[in-house]
Amino acid sequence: MNDFPFIADEEIQELAKKEAERQANGLEMIPSENHTSEAVLNVLGSRLTDKYSEGYPGARYYGGCEIVDQVENIAIERAKELFGVTHANVQAYSGSPANQAVYFALLEPGDTVLGMHLFYGGHMTHGLKVNFSGTLYNSVQYHTDKSGFIDYDEVAKMAREHKPKLIVGGYTAYPRKVDWKKLREIADSVDAFLLADISHISALVVSGDHPSPVGIADVVMTTTHKGMRGPRGALILCNGNPSTPLKKLEKTKENIPSLIDRAIIPGLQGGPHNHQTAGIAVALKQALQPEFKEYGHQVAKNAKVLADELMKRGFELVTGGTDTHLMVIDMNNKGLSGKEAEKALGKAGITVNKNTVPFDPRSPFDPSGIRLGTPALTTRGMKEKEMVQVAAWIDEAVQHADDDAHLKNMHKEITKFTKDFPLPS
Numbered sequence: 001m002n003d004f005p006f007i008a009d010e011e012i013q014e015l016a017k018k019e020a021e022r023q024a025n026g027l028e029m030i031p032s033e034n035h036t037s038e039a040v041l042n043v044l045g046s047r048l049t050d051k052y053s054e055g056y057p058g059a060r061y062y063g064g065c066e067i068v069d070q071v072e073n074i075a076i077e078r079a080k081e082l083f084g085v086t087h088a089n090v091q092a093y094s095g096s097p098a099n100q101a102v103y104f105a106l107l108e109p110g111d112t113v114l115g116m117h118l119f120y121g122g123h124m125t126h127g128l129k130v131n132f133s134g135t136l137y138n139s140v141q142y143h144t145d146k147s148g149f150i151d152y153d154e155v156a157k158m159a160r161e162h163k164p165k166l167i168v169g170g171y172t173a174y175p176r177k178v179d180w181k182k183l184r185e186i187a188d189s190v191d192a193f194l195l196a197d198i199s200h201i202s203a204l205v206v207s208g209d210h211p212s213p214v215g216i217a218d219v220v221m222t223t224t225h226k227g228m229r230g231p232r233g234a235l236i237l238c239n240g241n242p243s244t245p246l247k248k249l250e251k252t253k254e255n256i257p258s259l260i261d262r263a264i265i266p267g268l269q270g271g272p273h274n275h276q277t278a279g280i281a282v283a284l285k286q287a288l289q290p291e292f293k294e295y296g297h298q299v300a301k302n303a304k305v306l307a308d309e310l311m312k313r314g315f316e317l318v319t320g321g322t323d324t325h326l327m328v329i330d331m332n333n334k335g336l337s338g339k340e341a342e343k344a345l346g347k348a349g350i351t352v353n354k355n356t357v358p359f360d361p362r363s364p365f366d367p368s369g370i371r372l373g374t375p376a377l378t379t380r381g382m383k384e385k386e387m388v389q390v391a392a393w394i395d396e397a398v399q400h401a402d403d404d405a406h407l408k409n410m411h412k413e414i415t416k417f418t419k420d421f422p423l424p425s
């Protein structure tokens with residue numbers, strides 16, 4: 001018997017329990033968050049976490065990989081089936097490293113990348129000046145128009161002017177459908193690669209509630225948490241087949257599968273996180289069931305009802321609504337900053353995040369807006385009827401933003417309501 005003290009850490013266990021209670025007792029409305037199933041949580045806490053397996057199934061730098069090879073192959077096959085591609089890399093540690101891998105695969109340092117500016121709905125990894133994507137590469141950034149819609153004319157104009165080698169389509173705070181074909185035309189006009197980052201909308205792509213970029217973009221990347229309800233991680237998807245190893249590869253379209261695989265390892269990462277790969281496989285199995293399509297439809301329906309109800313109550317939504325899972329609300333006409341609104345809603349048990357709005361006159365540290373969405377509430381079984389109630393609560397909390405006692409009472413009421421909508425088990 002090993003007498004090394006494998007003590008339990010009650011302090012951390014208690015905090016994990018408290019976090020589970022916080023989630024269960026409130027309304028998690030940050031659109032990039034969701035609740036994973038117990039099946040996913042179980043494999044995340046398994047012995048798969050112990051295993052090193054640098055390389056890919058069948059070609060590893062370590063022994064003892066027979067079982068993790070099977071796990072990774074299952075995850076790959078499910079990802080290919082779900083999204084209809086011929087090549088999937090499931091090893092990226094998360095969304096940002098996955099985007100980094102795509103850049104590393106397709107570009108040379110200093111090449112030009114055209115992506116949406118963070119303050120208009122893009123992600124940091126789409127070229128923000130303080131991110132790797134804006135320091136290692138020559139980043140130029142497009143914006144939305146005044147109403148918050150992607151300004152495709154500006155994208156085309158900037159592409160002509162700057163001749164990017166990569167155009168990034170895909171957003172973190174954009175409530176409308178993306179016209180992938182238009183982005184493809186623009187990319188083709190300057191001979192650029194097109195990356196579709198569908199991290200936020202992949203569940204809607206699976207359910208058919210958002211057009212798929214597969215077959216249009218050269219590379220499709222999605223995180224596996226968010227809408228997909230899996231563990232933290234990412235899928236990098238493309239068509240084509242990897243070539244024989246060790247050949248020097250030109251950065252051409254036909255070499256993309258190999259370029260991606262080599263960018264992940266040896267380019268950027270060491271051993272894959274096998275417990276995470278297993279969790280991704282489980283989440284993908286769930287996403288392949290017909291019920292997942294129902295889930296995606298309901299996420300979109302819930303967002304529409306919530307948006308309509310909020311607008312009826314005088315909230316100003318960027319673009320005047322949503323056709324995805326999320327909405328961005330300009331709080332200026334309600335007399336609150338985004339930060340103040342986030343705080344007041346938080347006290348009432350409604351978790352959202354502050355967010356810039358297009359052409360925001362305020363600082364990004366205390367911007368004008370908030371961003372919220374329906375994926376996590378939908379996972380808990382909430383439907384249109386509940387969205388009407390949620391809109392009423394958001395309105396009430398905003399109206400009583402300075403009244404802590406009122407917000408505290410609201411939190412109690414919301415906690416009572418959530419008992420009918422437990423976290424998945």
Ligand SMILES: Cc1ncc(COP(=O)(O)O)c(C=O)c1O
Pocket residue numbers: 032094095096097099123125170171172197198199200223232233
């Ligand atoms: C569009 C988009 N891409 C990439 C990422 C990065 O993912 P991660 O936080 O897993 O690094 C995010 C995260 O919110 C995102 O919204």
